[in-house]
Amino acid sequence: MVTVATLAAVLAGCGGSDAGEGAGGDGAAPRVVATTTYAADFARAVGGDGVQVTQILRPGVDPHDYEPSPADLEALAEADLLIENGVGLESWLDDAISASGFHGTEIVMADRVTIRHREDGGAEHDESDEHGDEDGDPHIWHDPRNAKVMATNIQTGLATVDPESAAEYQANLESYSAELDELDRYTEQQINSIPSDRRKLVTNHDSFGYYVERYGLEFVGSIIPSFDTAAELSGRAIDDIVEKIRSSGTVAVFSESSLPPRTAQTIGSEAGVRVVAGEDALYADTLGPAGSAGATYLTAERHNTDTIVGALR
Numbered sequence: 001m002v003t004v005a006t007l008a009a010v011l012a013g014c015g016g017s018d019a020g021e022g023a024g025g026d027g028a029a030p031r032v033v034a035t036t037t038y039a040a041d042f043a044r045a046v047g048g049d050g051v052q053v054t055q056i057l058r059p060g061v062d063p064h065d066y067e068p069s070p071a072d073l074e075a076l077a078e079a080d081l082l083i084e085n086g087v088g089l090e091s092w093l094d095d096a097i098s099a100s101g102f103h104g105t106e107i108v109m110a111d112r113v114t115i116r117h118r119e120d121g122g123a124e125h126d127e128s129d130e131h132g133d134e135d136g137d138p139h140i141w142h143d144p145r146n147a148k149v150m151a152t153n154i155q156t157g158l159a160t161v162d163p164e165s166a167a168e169y170q171a172n173l174e175s176y177s178a179e180l181d182e183l184d185r186y187t188e189q190q191i192n193s194i195p196s197d198r199r200k201l202v203t204n205h206d207s208f209g210y211y212v213e214r215y216g217l218e219f220v221g222s223i224i225p226s227f228d229t230a231a232e233l234s235g236r237a238i239d240d241i242v243e244k245i246r247s248s249g250t251v252a253v254f255s256e257s258s259l260p261p262r263t264a265q266t267i268g269s270e271a272g273v274r275v276v277a278g279e280d281a282l283y284a285d286t287l288g289p290a291g292s293a294g295a296t297y298l299t300a301e302r303h304n305t306d307t308i309v310g311a312l313r
Helices: 004-014 037-050 070-078 093-100 144-161 163-191 209-215 235-248 262-271 297-312
Strands: 031-034 052-055 081-084 105-108 114-119 122-127 200-205 218-224 252-254 274-276
Touching: 031 037, 031 070, 037 052, 037 081, 037 144, 037 163, 037 297, 070 093, 081 144, 105 144, 114 209, 144 163, 144 209, 163 209, 163 297, 200 235, 209 218, 218 235, 218 262, 235 262, 252 262, 252 297, 262 274, 274 297
Parallel strands: 031 052, 031 081, 081 105, 200 218, 200 252, 252 274
Antiparallel strands: 114 122
C-alpha cells in the first residue's frame, strides 16, 4: 500500500507549487480543494463559476477509508482554500495536509453544527466549535438545516480568500439556502405521508441519524452498528438486527450506494422483508456520478426521501 509519506516524497520530487500566494491576485479564480462529494457540491453552489473546485473523493468512494493520491497532495499544495467535513470523517486528511505542505485557509463545514453522539445505544448532542468531535456522527448533511450551516461556512471561507467577490458568494448562498429550505419542506411533507407505525428505518450503517431525528422516523438499527463503515460486522450483530426487524414490524431494509448490497440482502431474506438496493439504494456517504439521481445534494436527498417513502408507505 502506498503511504502518505511516500506520496509526500513523490510530490517533493515533482517540485509542488507554493500554496496560499493569494487567490485572485492575478485575476485567477480561487483554488478550492473539497474533500468529499458533498463538500465539492456545496462549494460549487456557493462559489458559482468564480471558483475552481478540485474534488478529492470521487462519486461512490467511501470517505471513511481512503488513501490520498499524488494528485490529491499536489492539489492541496496549490490550494487557496480547503473545505472538509470534520467530525472525524476524513481520518486520512491530517497526514495529507502535513505531507502536501498546504498552508492556505481551512474551513470545517461541521463548525457550529450540533453533533450527535452514540452512548449506550442512545444519542446525545454537542455543538461542534472548531474541528468537530471525532467521536460523533459525521453524517451531518442529512438534515438540510445543517447543510445551510455548512454552506454558510463555505461562504465565509470563500470571502476570506477572495474578498472582492464576497457579495457574489453571499448572493449565491442566499439563493442556495432557499433551495435547502424547500428541500426541508418537501421532505417533511413526504415523510408525514407514511403511516406512523411504518416510519421505521434500517440501513447499511448508522448514517441517517440526523435525517431520522429531523423527520420523526424510528431508527430500528443498522447492519453495521457504527457511524464508520470500516467497523467489523459480527455474527451476533447480524442476529440482533434480524431480531429487531422482526420484532419491530419493519417492512424494508435500505442498502447504500457506496456499499455492497450482499449483507443487506442476506439480512432482509432472513427477516422476511424487502431489500431496497441497486438504482434505488440510498446516497449516504457519497453522491452519485453525473447523470444519476444522486448527482447533487439536492437531487440525492430527494431520491432518498422518495425511495424511503415509496418503500414504507
